[in-house]
Structure formats: structure tokens, C-alpha cells
Amino acid sequence: MNLEDLIKACQxxxxxxxxxxxHLYKNTLFALCLKYCQNEAEAEDNLHNAFIxxxxxxxxxxxxxxxxxxxxxxxxxxxxxxYKKSYQLSPIKDTDFQDTDVTENQLEEFTLDQILxxxxxxxxxxxxxxxxxxxxxxxxxxxxxxxxxxxxxxKSNLYxxxxxxxxxxxxxxxxxxxxxxxxx
Numbered sequence: 001m002n003l004e005d006l007i008k009a010c011q012x013x014x015x016x017x018x019x020x021x022x023h024l025y026k027n028t029l030f031a032l033c034l035k036y037c038q039n040e041a042e043a044e045d046n047l048h049n050a051f052i053x054x055x056x057x058x059x060x061x062x063x064x065x066x067x068x069x070x071x072x073x074x075x076x077x078x079x080x081x082x083y084k085k086s087y088q089l090s091p092i093k094d095t096d097f098q099d100t101d102v103t104e105n106q107l108e109e110f111t112l113d114q115i116l117x118x119x120x121x122x123x124x125x126x127x128x129x130x131x132x133x134x135x136x137x138x139x140x141x142x143x144x145x146x147x148x149x150x151x152x153x154x155k156s157n158l159y160x161x162x163x164x165x166x167x168x169x170x171x172x173x174x175x176x177x178x179x180x181x182x183x184x
């Protein structure tokens with residue numbers, strides 16, 4: 001069944017079509033959830049909630065824009081809603097960051113999973129802003145609206161997230177290089 005037929009069948013609440021759509025998008029949307037969650041259990045909860053929302057509102061999808069973009073937007077919004085319920089968005093204590101540069105060579109030494117793990121360890125608010133801006137291409141205005149923060153706070157959180165990531169990569173790089181050298 002092609003995607004258009006699958007969507008139409010889901011709009012008619014065909015359970016086989018819903019199952020097929022779930023299997024088609026579950027890995028992509030789970031990876032997306034992981035970006036916004038601290039662990040796999042939280043990501044699985046958000047994925048479940050996203051699919052409930054997708055199947056509940058699939059009749060509203062009118063074919064404008066890609067279907068994948070539509071389901072990704074729902075998934076991101078569900079993750080943000082979950083975050084807002086679980087955490088208070090509050091200022092994080094000021095830290096003086098050393099202005100360190102990370103070279104491409106240093107980044108190339110890490111796998112994507114290792115980099116995502118470093119990102120997941122960011123403070124929650126910084127992680128959300130970083131992911132929305134850098135990985136999902138939302139503007140600071142959109143992020144501010146989504147998270148109920150100011151544009152300035154969004155920009156500040158992005159800057160601080162980047163500084164923390166740079167520091168962590170710099171700190172981990174020598175250990176990582178030693179482990180790679182000795183086959184660990």
C-alpha cells in the first residue's frame with residue numbers, strides 16, 4: 001500500500017493500516033524522541049503519546065507539506081508538552097565558560113551515538129533549545145513560543161548548551177583517544 005492509501009485507510013480507523021503506519025515511522029520517531037528525552041523509557045512514553053495523537057488527528061492531515069514532517073511536528077510537540085509537565089523551566093545557574101574551540105577532527109573521532117549521548121546529558125532546558133534550533137531547524141521565535149520563554153532566553157540557552165558541549169567534548173576527547181588506541 002502506498003503512503004497516500006495508507007493515510008486514507010488510517011483516516012478510516014483501519015487497524016491494519018495503523019499498524020503498518022506505526023511500523024513505517026516508529027524508528028524515525030523514536031530517534032526523534034530520544035533527542036528530547038533523557039532516557040529510552042521516557043522516549044518510549046513520548047513515542048506512544050505521539051502515535052495516539054497522530055491516529056486521533058490523522059483526519060486533519062490535508063496533504064499540505066510532507067506527512068513525515070507532520071508526524072515529526074506532532075512528536076516534537078508531544079515531547080515538549082511532556083517536558084513542560086515534568087520540569088519547571090527555570091534559570092540555570094550562571095557558569096563562566098572558557099571559550100574553547102572543538103575541531104572537526106575531534107568531532108570525527110566520536111560516533112553519532114556518542115555525540116547524542118553528550119547532548120542528552122545537557123541540562124533539560126539547554127537540551128531542548130539546542131535540539132530545536134540545531135537539529136530541527138526551528139527559529140528562536142518559534143522556540144520561545146513553544147517553550148514560553150523569551151527569544152533572548154532561547155539564544156542564551158543555545159549559547160550555553162554549545163559551551164557545555166564544547167567543554168565536554170574537550171574533556172572526553174583525550175580519554176576517548178586513549179580508549180580507541182588500546183581498543184576499548
